[in-house]
Amino acid sequence: MRQGAVTLRDVARRARVSVSTAARALGGYGYVSPTTRERVLRAARALDYHPNAVARSMIKGRTHTLGVVVSDSSNPFFAAVVRGVEDVALPYGYGILLCNADEDPRKEAMYVSMLRQKRVDGIIVSPSGESSGALASLLAAGIPVVQVDRRVRGLPTDAVVVDNRAGVFAAVEHLVRLGHRHIALIGGPGRLYTGRERTRAFRDSLRRFGLPLVESWLLEGTFKVDSGYRLAARLLESSPRPTAVFVANNLMTIGALLGFKQAGVRIPEEMAVVGFDDMDWAPILTPPLTAVAQPTFELGKTAATLLLARLQDPARPPRLVVLPPRLVVRESCGARLASVSPTGSTGEPVPSPRPSP
Amino acid sequence: MRQGAVTLRDVARRARVSVSTAARALGGYGYVSPTTRERVLRAARALDYHPNAVARSMIKGRTHTLGVVVSDSSNPFFAAVVRGVEDVALPYGYGILLCNADEDPRKEAMYVSMLRQKRVDGIIVSPSGESSGALASLLAAGIPVVQVDRRVRGLPTDAVVVDNRAGVFAAVEHLVRLGHRHIALIGGPGRLYTGRERTRAFRDSLRRFGLPLVESWLLEGTFKVDSGYRLAARLLESSPRPTAVFVANNLMTIGALLGFKQAGVRIPEEMAVVGFDDMDWAPILTPPLTAVAQPTFELGKTAATLLLARLQDPARPPRLVVLPPRLVVRESCGARLASVSPTGSTGEPVPSPRPSP
DNA sequence: GAAGAGTGTGAGAACGTTTGCAGATTACCA
């Protein structure tokens, strides 16, 4: 077996039948006598035959492979999304080709093109920039695309996103009910859908509660750890200083908490913190972190389900699925809890009025 | 473009040349006159031609795709490993087919078989069980395999692992130098290479320091969060109670810390904790977590590099690369630090003797 | 001005499957 793998011809030869008969025996279609089938199966087993999916794809025009393009699969958020996709797709016999675009539209276009050349049956993408030409061209060619977590304007594809507006509103409402009136934002890049949406929702929420929009408290970061760290420091220097901050993603929350810790800022007394995206380490912080939990896993599962459905029926109109987030109240905003449960979730927020400063 | 993608024939027809000439023009080999080439390129662009990699693979016998099988890509550890693989492989034009085996040898075998049918050029695997028949068969067929993080006996492949022994020893030594003599273990499953290795190294380390081996302090978990949680509780019930615990992986560390927190156990005064595998949230805990940092990203990069090297030269003898871990001293064992740095690392441990109980 | 090298092009055979079709054999019925 030094060279090229065992082929159907080898199996056929050993079973003393034609290639087509061997194919039928292994493929389980058409007419094959029981004895012949048995002989072929035995030969295949003896030779450790593994059918060549490349050749099959060639004929069938389908590769049974899905492309997944995210910005960074080592970010726990996307890691969970990818896992969700896999859990749905693999049982159906689909493989997953994973690509990391690093928020770089050029890289994204490159990988999309690679996936296209590899003739994946469909692509799940969390687009980096705006109006990706590569995606539009994909769509024009009739290759199914599902957008996940983010959407670019004018791409009529299936998509699944989180209700960012509701999540942000719940976070702000929580702070307000605890008496906060000076709330800052460590937000994401306006270039990205989620960054934009959450910032917009934040501004709207403040307006809704009649709170002042202090521009120096509306910070734009990069969704990375160090960015949260720097912006937390910036916030501490600002005067007047806010009493609470909403951080728009998981990594920046880590950075911000590190910044506050280093500066000796007590949470929640001197600064209340709500994060977007709950993590499994959130309950072991001191105080445990209150955060907007996203259905990350579901995001991926839904994307995969939408894609598979479209593969079944290419004509079905594009659907947009909006998944609800859930505010998980712990103690980083000053809410007092009856107890800490292993899952860290406590259902309803516990309002406990707090004098405004 | 409703049906089947644009093919080389279409391009050739439009450029009024033969298929072979079009192939040469686009492939950049053989003789093609500049004017013809230009004509072909223009036609390809006009038709938005994307060469069919499936057909190419058919001929070349290589798919430019690598298989990666890990137990759970949403575990930050493997997420980083996978990312490392990608960062090396994608620039060379290799795609990554990702599979999650969930520590299930049967699933693992299934996915390996799938990857084999898809004719990946090589496979990077973090094997679940012992002596996987699927892997052996792969090897027999001459398909390159690289084992990462774990190794199964009797599989002469390239491999890259962490020096678990050194990592565990450093952790125990750190505790000992801080005066601990009653050290417990929340270990991984003996079924897994890393679980076994770390437990063995732990026992050896205790012996080396002349500490007692209390069997009820040597706990075996599943490497999952809830397992760490349960075993922490168990440890608290044991009497005498240990003054320190070494937790053998990241997820169980989360569980254990949650358990201690819930029980109101003060760290490090009542229980010192060292974890295996450092995480970016370790410095924001109270107290910041001391942990053995693994070169996760490097693990993946090295695996990919080994695999690519083998694809170049299939005859080269298998290599075993052992990467060094690094103890990152923070405060969860009682070491006092000068300051908290953003990266959380402070280089050398700070010995500060502690009376034994 | 013929041999040879250097260019440019196209025909056609692979690669390993799937599958339509036709031929061969058997079974069944009139």
Add this chain to the structure above:
DNA sequence: TGGTAATCTGCAAACGTTCTCACACTCTTC
């Protein structure tokens, strides 16, 4: 016994590339 249907099998044509070969043409060079 002949005819038809049912069952089994093999031939050969796809799929979209790559790449060897053969052929044609243009220059050199003696």
